[in-house]
Amino acid sequence: MGPTGTAARTDTTPTTDTTPTTGTTPYVYRARVRWADQDPQGHVNNVAYLDYMQEARVDWILNGPYARMLSDGVLVVSHHIEYLAQSMFCPDPIIIRLWVTDLGGARFGVAYDIYQGDTHVARAKTILATYDVDGGRLRRMAPEEREWLRGYLGEPMDFRPLPRPAVEWVSGFGYEHPLRVRWSELDPYDHVNNVSYLTYLQEATIAMMEEPRRDLPWGHPGDPRTWVVAAQDMTYQVPMTYQIEPYLAEVVILRVGSTSVTFEMRIHDPHVDVTYAVGHLVLVHADPHGTPVPLPQILRDRLHPLTLT
CATH class of the missing domain: 3.10.129.10 (Hotdog Thioesterase)
Structure with missing residues (x-):
């Protein structure tokens, strides 16, 4: 399993927004495209999207009431991502709307709709697990952590x-x-x-x-x-x-x-x-x-x- 780790945060303030995609209020993060994110074809490289997703996920947790989840341990179990359109280096940020799916005892999913401007460029889902870093094993979520995640619970994302x-x-x-x-x-x-x-x-x-x-x-x-x-x-x-x-x-x-x-x-x-x-x-x-x-x-x-x- 690959852990999330700490990501650099952008200089824009995260906001929340209502979208019909999930039926809930997602967390919205704006990631700035770096010059180095481009591939030889002049598009944002496919791997960079995972970096944007990680930035958004970490920013969401750090701005919540249980930021200690990162230091206690959150591991990535899996990723799935579909690319829908090309994104480019330009002033328009990558806008990520994320919400929670598949809420279990020690695991939960995070779904992402990813845009640049009005263009829907990708959709993705990450399965994560709460982790005891000192013990080196998965741990069950605390009731208060589960209740916080439930506030972002939305529709499942299938691929x-x-x-x-x-x-x-x-x-x-x-x-x-x-x-x-x-x-x-x-x-x-x-x-x-x-x-x-x-x-x-x-x-x-x-x-x-x-x-x-x-x-x-x-x-x-x-x-x-x-x-x-x-x-x-x-x-x-x-x-x-x-x-x-x-x-x-x-x-x-x-x-x-x-x-x-x-x-x-x-x-x-x-x-x-x-x-x-x-x-x-x-x-x-x-x-x-x-x-x-x-x-x-x-x-x-x-x-x-x-x-x-």
């Missing part, structure tokens, strides 16, 4: 499920990519921050695609084709900590569609039989406007050896 393996796959089949944890990726709990796992998923899939896209024109100036992330998720199983030796990301292709490719990534320690996290990513082959276009047959042929069947 179209991402593909899952039709058959079990074993280590050694997929593409292997070493992952080095940076010291700056640790949070106040001395765990790798949850956002970094999406960076690892991005890094591993880009490395995996280097050979299949060899001699193809993607990324060259003037080429009309591009790749966009349509959806991704991450389930955190065991906290990762800093170590000098690299971890191992193993990636397989679950599905090659007419315009998209779906990946699954598992993060291991090559010396220990532990899976730290499992993530999925749907990559769409698109034109400059983000409209899906068919995958060329040469690429489909090259992806076949790494596709789970």
Whole structure:
């Protein structure tokens, strides 16, 4: 599981607003887009959204009556995010409306509607768990914490499920990519921050695609084709900590569609039989406007050896 950690707060005051999306009063946070948040295509990179979500979540908790939840411990169990439109570097902030779903004994969900201006750019959900940092285990929420969360309880957010393996796959089949944890990726709990796992998923899939896209024109100036992330998720199983030796990301292709490719990534320690996290990513082959276009047959042929069947 990946903890939330502490995020930088913007210089704007958070407000509340009524939206028909949830049937309750959500918490609204405005995140400023940084120049470094852009990808080579000039769009806000998909991983940056997880950072905005973390900023909003931490700001919400710190501005509530139980800010100690962060120091006591709140772990991220999973993320699921769908990307609906492109956002850009501009004066318009990223506006995040969040509310609570799936309120249980030690776990709760946080749903997000994410906008830039009037454009609905993404929707997402995080499952979190209250945690005893000193004891190293989950803890049940205190009654007062539950009552506070209940005040933000709104409608559930459901997603179209991402593909899952039709058959079990074993280590050694997929593409292997070493992952080095940076010291700056640790949070106040001395765990790798949850956002970094999406960076690892991005890094591993880009490395995996280097050979299949060899001699193809993607990324060259003037080429009309591009790749966009349509959806991704991450389930955190065991906290990762800093170590000098690299971890191992193993990636397989679950599905090659007419315009998209779906990946699954598992993060291991090559010396220990532990899976730290499992993530999925749907990559769409698109034109400059983000409209899906068919995958060329040469690429489909090259992806076949790494596709789970």
